[in-house]
Amino acid sequence: MVKVEIVEEKDPQFTNNGSVYASSDSSRTSSSVSLSSVGSNLDGEESFYERVAALADIIPPSTRNKISSGVSKTAGFVKTSGKLVGNLVWILTTSALLVGLPLALSLEDEAKIVAQEKEMLAQQQGAQGMLQPSMYPPPPGQSQQNGVVPPGF
Template sequence: MVKVEIVEERDQQESTSPYASAASSRTSSSVSLSSVGSDVDAEESFYQRIAALVDIVPPTTRHKIAARVSRTAGFFRTSGRVLGNLVWIVTTSALLVGLPLALSLEDEAKIVAQEKEMLAQQQGAQHMASMYAPPSPNQPQQKGVVPPGF
């Protein structure tokens, strides 16, 4: 922000001012300008310095810059809203359709595994039964071979 102060002209201030002497030449005025320091206000913040630069930029340029920034912000706001809605639709669809489907496929896989296990048990039982089944009456019985000496 620019501060305007009224400075009263005095004879003492004119003698200390680098611009006061009427007899000064161009070279002496440039030398005297380098001796004049820019007093930075210690209480002035960085934001205040940037805000003071607004006066340098013409109003039409400031309006164009503000319009572009607002359009860009609106684009990102709209894009974020649309993207959020799409993410919401995808996740809810996955939960409502995909989760029950996955659970039913898992249950079906368990049932198929149980059926395979039961079939293997039945085949094993049939195999064992055929090995240890008593001979049928139609088949001649084998006589046991006894080694000599018994």
């Protein structure tokens, strides 16, 4: 962080017309002393965030503005597209549950009914095959029985 400090002209470093950059020897030594005093005033407990925030002063304001607008546009796009995708997923899942699930259940019931009908038809054909007379005449000595077969045989 940058600390702004008001320096009065009574300091010994401003002996030549109030300028720190004077060419006299006393100003050179006083400026080096002031640099060492500045170094000792730094806060040793500076956080990482404070250091990164201090780097913002290095980047020019126009570049910071471009970066900021780019990040905000990207964040807006991500937010809008995320909301759109979320709404689309919601529509698809609710439609599948409200339309697809009952349709699938009815198709499954229809398939069960068709399978039962086929099974009953096969049973009827098997029972009729046993009741129909044979194409061949019965052997001599046997009479043909015309009985009714009870269900379940």
